[in-house]
Amino acid sequence: MRVDVVAVGTELLLGQIVDTNSSWIGEQLAAHGFDSLLQTKVGDNLDRVVTAFRRALAEADAVIVCGGLGPTHDDLTRQAIAAVMGVDLALDDEIADRIRELFAARGRPMPENNLTQAMVPAGASVIPQTRGTAPGLICPVTLDGAAKVLYAVPGVPHEMKDMLERAVLPDLHARSGEAAVIVSRTLRTWGDSESGLAERLAPLIDELDRVGNPTLAFLASGWEGIKVRLTAKAADSATAADLLSQWSTRVEDLVAGNLFGYDDDTMESVVLDRLRDRGLTLGLAESATGGLLAARLTAVAGADDVLRGSIVSHETGLRQRLLGAGATVGVEDEQTAGAMAVGARRALDSSVGLAVTGGSVPADQTGAAVSAVCIGLALGDAVVTTRLLLPGQHDQIRQRSVIGALDFLRRQLLRP
Amino acid sequence: MRVDVVAVGTELLLGQIVDTNSSWIGEQLAAHGFDSLLQTKVGDNLDRVVTAFRRALAEADAVIVCGGLGPTHDDLTRQAIAAVMGVDLALDDEIADRIRELFAARGRPMPENNLTQAMVPAGASVIPQTRGTAPGLICPVTLDGAAKVLYAVPGVPHEMKDMLERAVLPDLHARSGEAAVIVSRTLRTWGDSESGLAERLAPLIDELDRVGNPTLAFLASGWEGIKVRLTAKAADSATAADLLSQWSTRVEDLVAGNLFGYDDDTMESVVLDRLRDRGLTLGLAESATGGLLAARLTAVAGADDVLRGSIVSHETGLRQRLLGAGATVGVEDEQTAGAMAVGARRALDSSVGLAVTGGSVPADQTGAAVSAVCIGLALGDAVVTTRLLLPGQHDQIRQRSVIGALDFLRRQLLRP
Numbered sequence: 142m143r144v145d146v147v148a149v150g151t152e153l154l155l156g157q158i159v160d161t162n163s164s165w166i167g168e169q170l171a172a173h174g175f176d177s178l179l180q181t182k183v184g185d186n187l188d189r190v191v192t193a194f195r196r197a198l199a200e201a202d203a204v205i206v207c208g209g210l211g212p213t214h215d216d217l218t219r220q221a222i223a224a225v226m227g228v229d230l231a232l233d234d235e236i237a238d239r240i241r242e243l244f245a246a247r248g249r250p251m252p253e254n255n256l257t258q259a260m261v262p263a264g265a266s267v268i269p270q271t272r273g274t275a276p277g278l279i280c281p282v283t284l285d286g287a288a289k290v291l292y293a294v295p296g297v298p299h300e301m302k303d304m305l306e307r308a309v310l311p312d313l314h315a316r317s318g319e320a321a322v323i324v325s326r327t328l329r330t331w332g333d334s335e336s337g338l339a340e341r342l343a344p345l346i347d348e349l350d351r352v353g354n355p356t357l358a359f360l361a362s363g364w365e366g367i368k369v370r371l372t373a374k375a376a377d378s379a380t381a382a383d384l385l386s387q388w389s390t391r392v393e394d395l396v397a398g399n400l401f402g403y404d405d406d407t408m409e410s411v412v413l414d415r416l417r418d419r420g421l422t423l424g425l426a427e428s429a430t431g432g433l434l435a436a437r438l439t440a441v442a443g444a445d446d447v448l449r450g451s452i453v454s455h456e457t458g459l460r461q462r463l464l465g466a467g468a469t470v471g472v473e474d475e476q477t478a479g480a481m482a483v484g485a486r487r488a489l490d491s492s493v494g495l496a497v498t499g500g501s502v503p504a505d506q507t508g509a510a511v512s513a514v515c516i517g518l519a520l521g522d523a524v525v526t527t528r529l530l531l532p533g534q535h536d537q538i539r540q541r542s543v544i545g546a547l548d549f550l551r552r553q554l555l556r557p
Numbered sequence: 558m559r560v561d562v563v564a565v566g567t568e569l570l571l572g573q574i575v576d577t578n579s580s581w582i583g584e585q586l587a588a589h590g591f592d593s594l595l596q597t598k599v600g601d602n603l604d605r606v607v608t609a610f611r612r613a614l615a616e617a618d619a620v621i622v623c624g625g626l627g628p629t630h631d632d633l634t635r636q637a638i639a640a641v642m643g644v645d646l647a648l649d650d651e652i653a654d655r656i657r658e659l660f661a662a663r664g665r666p667m668p669e670n671n672l673t674q675a676m677v678p679a680g681a682s683v684i685p686q687t688r689g690t691a692p693g694l695i696c697p698v699t700l701d702g703a704a705k706v707l708y709a710v711p712g713v714p715h716e717m718k719d720m721l722e723r724a725v726l727p728d729l730h731a732r733s734g735e736a737a738v739i740v741s742r743t744l745r746t747w748g749d750s751e752s753g754l755a756e757r758l759a760p761l762i763d764e765l766d767r768v769g770n771p772t773l774a775f776l777a778s779g780w781e782g783i784k785v786r787l788t789a790k791a792a793d794s795a796t797a798a799d800l801l802s803q804w805s806t807r808v809e810d811l812v813a814g815n816l817f818g819y820d821d822d823t824m825e826s827v828v829l830d831r832l833r834d835r836g837l838t839l840g841l842a843e844s845a846t847g848g849l850l851a852a853r854l855t856a857v858a859g860a861d862d863v864l865r866g867s868i869v870s871h872e873t874g875l876r877q878r879l880l881g882a883g884a885t886v887g888v889e890d891e892q893t894a895g896a897m898a899v900g901a902r903r904a905l906d907s908s909v910g911l912a913v914t915g916g917s918v919p920a921d922q923t924g925a926a927v928s929a930v931c932i933g934l935a936l937g938d939a940v941v942t943t944r945l946l947l948p949g950q951h952d953q954i955r956q957r958s959v960i961g962a963l964d965f966l967r968r969q970l971l972r973p
Contacts, residue, residue, distance in 0.1 A: 152776050154593050155741075156584030157786070159577050163598070168572030177570050178605060180598040182579070185774070189594060212752040213775050214762065246927055246948050252752040272949060297779055360573065425869075431855025432848035435869045439847025442951045450870030452879075453841075453851045455861050459905060463868075463879075489875060535858050 142317040144175045145201035147193050149209035149218055150296060151184035162207045162301055168360075172372060173310055174323040185215040187224075194225045198282055198289045203313060205305075208296030210275040212255045218293050219260055222280050225291070228263040232256065236267065240274050268308040273297060277304040279312060290316060323374050324381040325355075326389055329406055330399040331366035331548050335359050338367055341395050345388075355388055364540045365408070369396065401551060408547045409441050415554045416447045416493065424489030425451035426464055426481040428498035429514050434543045449491040452484075464488055475526035478517030482526075486519045494519035497546045499529075514542045516549050525553060558733040560591045561617035563609050565625035565634055566712060567600035578623045578717055589726055590739045590790065601631040603640075610641045614698055614705045619729060621721075624712030626691040628670045634709050635676055638696050641707070644679040648672065652683065656690050684724040689713060693720040695728060706732065739790050740797040742805055745822055746815040747782035747964050751775050754783055757811050761804075771804055780956045781824070785812065817967060824963045825857050831970045832863045832909065840905030841867035842880055842897040844914035845930050850959045865907040868900075880904060891942035894933030898942075902935045910935035913962045915945075930958045932965050941969060 146163040153160045163180045170177045179200065183193040190209065197204040209218030223230050236259035244251035258275045261267060268277030278293040292312070294304045330338065338359065339346070349357050355373035362368055371388055375381035393400055402411045416423055425448070427434050435451035438444050452463050464484025478496050486494030499514035514529045529545050531538045562579040569576045579596040586593045595616065599609040606625065613620040625634030639646050652675035660667035674691045677683060684693030694709040708728070710720045746754065755762070755775065765773050771789035778784055787804055791797035809816055818827045832839055841864070843850050851867035854860050868879050880900025894912050902910030915930035930945045945961050947954045 151774060152786070153580070154583045154596055155587045155788075156580035156582070157741075157743075157776065159575065159580045161575050164569070164572035164575045166572070167570045171571045178600055178602070179609070180570055182596040184594055186594070193595070211775075211777060213755045215774055243948065246946070248946055249750070249753075252750065252756045254752045254755060255750075272953065297777065299779075358573075427848075430852075431860075431864075432843075432851025432867050432869065433855070435848025436846075436852040439849070439869075440952055440955065444847070445871050448847075449872060450868070450875055451848050452866070452868060453848065453855075454866030454905065456865060459866055463904070488879070489870065536856055539856070 142175050142203065142313065143201040144170050144177055144203045144205060144313060145197045146177060146180040146205050146207070147197050148180070148182045148207045148296070149185065149190055149193075150182075151186075151215070153182045153208075154184050162296065162298060165298070165302065166205055166207070166305060169305060169310060172323070172325050172370065173314065174372075174374060175313060175317070185209065185217055187217050187221060190217050190221040191224050194221055194291065195284075198225070198284050198291060202289060203316070204289070204291045205309060206291060206293045207301055210258065210277075210293060210295050212252075212258050212274070216257075219257070219262065219278075222265070222278065222291060222293060223262040226262050226264060226280060226282055230260040230262055233259050233261045233267060236261070236269075236276050239270070243274055268292075268294070268304050270300070271307075272303060273300045275300075277308065279308070322376070322378045322381050323372060324378060324385055325370055325372040326385050327360075327404050328369040328371070328389065328392060328396060328400055329366060329402040329404075329408075330369060330396050331401055331408065331544065332399045333367070333396075335367050338369065338396065338399075342369075342392065345391060345395060349388070355384055357388075357392070364537065364544050366399075366401075366544075398552070398555075401548065407441070408544055408551065409437050409444075412547050412551050412554075413438065413441055413444055413447050415551065419554070421447070421493050422449050422491040423447055423493045423495060424449045424485040424491030426460070426485035426488075426494070426496035426498075426517075427451055427453045428455045428460070428481070428496075429512075430497045430539055430542050430546070431455070433539050434495075434497060434546060437543055437547075449489040452488060460484075475515045475517065475528055478515035479519070479524045479526045480517070482517035482519040483524060493550075495546060495550055497542050499542070512538045514538065514545065516542075516546045518550060518553055520550075520553055558591050558619065558729065559617040560586050560593055560619045560621060560729060561613045562593060562596040562621050562623070563613050564596070564598045564623045564712070565601065565606055565609075566598075567602075567631070569598045569624075570600050578712065578714060581714070581718065582621055582623070582721060585721060585726060587739050587741070587788075589730065591729060591733070601625065601633055603633050603637060606633050606637040607640050610637055610707065611700075614641070614700050614707060617705070619706045619708065619732070621725060622707060622709045623717055626674065626693075626709060626711050628668070628674050628690070632673070635673070635678065635694075638681070638694065638707060638709060639678040642678050642680060642696060642698055646676040646678055649675050649677045649683060652677070652692055655686070659690055684708075684710070684720050686716070687723075688719060689716045691716075693724065695724070738792070738794045738797050739788060740794060740801055741786055741788045742801050743776070743820050744785040744787070744805065744808060744812060744816055745782060745818040745820075745824075746785060746812050747817055747824060747960065748815045749783070749812075751777050751783045754785065754812065754815070758785075758808065761807060761811060765804070771800055773804075773808070780953065780960050782815075782817070782960070814968065814971075817964065823857070824960055824967070825853050825860075828963050828967050828970075829854065829857055829860055829863050831967065835970070837863070837909050838865050838907040839863055839909045839911060840865045840901040840907030842876070842901035842904075842910070842912040842914075842933075843867055843869045844871045844876070844897070844912075845928070846913045846955050846958050846962070847871070849955050850911075850913060850962060853959055853963075865905040868904060876900075891931045891933065891944055894931035895935070895940045895942045896933070898933035898935040899940060909966075911962060911966055913958050915958070928954045930954065930961065932958075932962045934966060934969055936966075936969055 265280040360368040481496035482494040496517040681696040776784035897912035898910035912933040
C-alpha cells in the first residue's frame with residue numbers, strides 16, 4: 142500500500158521551519174510496512190494545495206496531510222479537502238463545544254474564528270484532539286472510480302504524532318487488508334558508534350539479508366545513541382513476536398553492555414526504574430549541565446518518587462555553601478565532582494548523589510573546542526568518578542554530559 | 558521567477574535523514590527574490606526521479622535538484638537528467654582526472670565506480686567541486702518550446718551550500734534579469750492565541766491583502782508563542798527595509814505588550830538581556846518545572862553572568878531547609894511561590910528571585926487534567942505573584958510554566 146505525504150505551509154518552503162514531520166511519518170510508515178514514494182511541501186495557496194492533494198491521491202492509495210488546520214486565514218487544508226472531495230464544510234457541534242470548553246478552562250475568551258476548526262467536510266470522520274484545538278480528519282475520496290483516503294493532521298509535531306499513532310496508522314492497517322502483521326522492536330543502545338555496532342553485528346546482518354525477515358535497521362539518534370530496529374512480518378502477531386524475540390536475543394548478546402532499553406525506553410526512564418526497583422532516591426548537583434539533568438529526569442512522569450531534587454550552580458562560592466567543602470575547589474576536576482555528589486546527597490537527603498561539573502579546555506590541534514566534563518557518583522559507601530572529553534557546541538556538550546552522566550549511573554547500578 | 562526544489566534519496570522518504578537542504582535552499586531563494594512554490598522528496602528510482610524532474614520543470618522556470626550525484630548504483634540523478642534532456646552522458650576527462658588526483662592525494666586506491674561522477678549530460682555545463690568528488694551540473698532544458706534550467710548539486714549540505722552560493726544563485730540572477738530583494742522580519746509574541754492576534758490585526762491584514770506587499774503570516778510555535786512574519790519585496794534592500802519597518806511599527810502597536818522580541822530572539826535571551834542591562838542577577842526555585850527553567854536559561858550561551866543558579870525540589874521538607882520557612886506551606890499557593898522566590902534570592906545570593914510551584918487540580922468538566930501553577934517573583938522591595946491554570950499533559954504544563962514564568966518576569970521588568 143502506497144502512502145504519500147503532503148506538508149502544507151509557506152513557512153516550510155521559505156525554510157523558516159524545517160519539515161521534520163514528513164520524515165517522522167516516513168519512518169513510521171516504513172516500520173509499519175507501507176511504501177511512501179513521494180513527499181511534497183506546498184505553500185498556503187488554495188489552488189496549489191488542491192492540485193497537490195489531487196496529484197498525490199492520483200498516484201498513492203492514501204495521502205497524509207500535515208498542517209493548515211489552524212484557525213487563521215492562511216489555514217486552507219479544510220477548504221482544499223472539501224474541494225477535492227467535491228463536498229461542503231459543515232460545523233461539527235461536538236468539536237465546537239470542545240474548543241469553547243478549552244478556552245473556558247484556560248479562563249480566556251474564545252475568538253470566533255476558532256470555530257473554523259470545527260468545520261468538517263461532509264463524509265469525513267473526525268480524529269478528536271487530545272492536546273490542541275484543531276481536530277484531525279479521515280476523508281474518503283473517490284478518484285476516477287478508485288477508493289482512496291486522505292488524512293489531515295495538525296502541523297504541530299506532538300499533536301501530529303499523537304494522531305498518527307492513535308488513529309492514522311491503525312486505520313491504514315485496517316484498510317490495507319494485508320493479512321501480514323508487522324511488528325518491530327527497537328533496541329536502544331548507547332556508547333558505541335553506528336559503524337562500531339555494524340561491525341559487531343556484521344555476521345548477523347549477512348544472515349538476515351539472506352533470510353530477509355526480520356529486517357534490521359540502524360537509526361542514529363544523535364546524543365541519544367543508536368537505535369537498532371528489528372521489523373518482523375508474519376501471518377499473525379504471535380508468529381511475528383516469536384520471530385522478533387528470537388532474533389532480538391541474538392542482537393542483544395552482540396550489543397551487550399551498550400543496550401540500555403527497548404522501544405519507548407529512554408535513558409532517563411531506565412535509570413529512574415533501576416533506582417526505584419532498588420528503593421533508592423537521587424539527589425543532583427549540576428554545574429556543567431545547568432539544570433538539564435534534573436529537567437530531563439522530571440520530564441518522566443512519576444520521577445518525583447525517586448528524584449529528590451537538584452542544586453544547580455556554576456559558582457564555586459555558592460557550591461561551597463550549598464554542597465559543603467570540597468565542592469569549592471576552583472579546578473573542575475573529578476575530585477570536585479565526587480565532593481559535589483557527596484554534598485548533593487547530604488543537602489538533598491537522598492540515598493544516591495550524582496554531580497556533573499566541568500568546563501572547556503584549550504582547543505585541540507584540530508582547533509575544535511573540547512570540554513572536559515567530570516561526573517561524580519556517591520552510591521552506598523563508594524564515591525566513583527569519571528571524566529568525559531566532549532567536542533562540539535555549548536548545547537551538544539550539555540546534552541552529551543546529561544546522557545553520559547545517566548549512563549555512568551546506569552552502568553554502576555548494574556554492578557552487584 | 559519560480560524556482561522549485563527536488564531532493565533525491567530514499568533515505569529522505571524513510572526519515573533516516575531529515576531533508577534540511579530544501580529548507581535552506583528555500584530560505585536563500587526567498588532572500589534573493591525568487592519564488593519557490595513546490596518542494597519534493599523522491600526516492601532512488603529512475604522512473605520516479607525522471608517524472609519528478611519533468612513535473613517540476615513543467616511548472617517552474619528553474620529546478621534545483623539535491624542528491625543522487627554519488628558514485629553508487631542508487632545515484633541516478635545524472636541518468637535522469639540525460640533522459641529529461643534527451644541526450645547521452647559522456648565522460649568529462651577534466652573531472653575524471655580531478656577525482657583520480659583526489660584519491661591519489663589521500664593515498665587511497667580509487668574504486669572505478671567513482672568515474673561515474675565524471676559523466677556529464679551533453680549540453681550541460683559543470684559546477685566544479687571544491688570540497689568533495691561529485692561536481693554539480695547546470696542543465697538547459699527545452700520543455701514544450703520553453704527554455705528552462707535544471708541545477709544538480711550534491712546532497713552533502715556543505716557541498717550543496719558552497720555550489721548554491723558560488724554558482725547556482727548567481728546563474729539564476731543572470732537569467733532572471735530582475736533584481737527584486739525579499740526581506741523578512743519576525744515579531745515574536747506571547748500571551749495571546751493565533752486567532753486572538755488575527756482578530757486584533759484583522760483591519761491591517763485586510764489592508765495588506767489589498768496592497769499585496771509586504772505579506773503577513775502567522776507561525777504558531779506551540780508554547781513558544783505566535784510569530785508574526787512580515788515579508789517585503791522591493792527593487793533594493795533599502796526600499797524593502799523601509800517598507801518593512803513602516804508596517805512593522807503598525808503591527809507592534811496592535812500587538813502591544815505581547816511582543817517580546819524579533820527574529821532570533823527567544824523569551825530566555827530577552828529576559829537575560831533585560832536583567833543584564835539592569836545589572837541584575839537571578840536565582841531560581843523550581844518545584845513544578847523540575848529544573849527546566851534553569852536548563853532553558855543556561856542553554857543560552859553566556860547566561861552564567863546573570864543566572865546564579867536554581868534550587869530544584871518538589872519536597873516541602875527540603876524546600877524548608879533550602880529556601881527557609883514559608884516555602885514549607887503544604888498548599889501550593891501564591892503565598893508559597895512568593896516565599897520560595899524570597900528564599901531563592903537569599904540562598905543563591907542573587908538580586909532577583911523567581912519561583913515556580915504548583916500541582917494538578919481536580920479535572921474540570923471537560924475531564925481534561927488542569928494544573929494550577931503559581932509563580933513568585935522577588936524583585937527589589939516587592940514580592941509579586943500570579944497563578945496560571947494550565948490544561949494539558951505533564952510536559953506541556955512544564956513548558957508552559959517555564960515560558961509563563963519568564964514572561965511574567967519580562968513584564969515586571971518593563972515597569973518603571
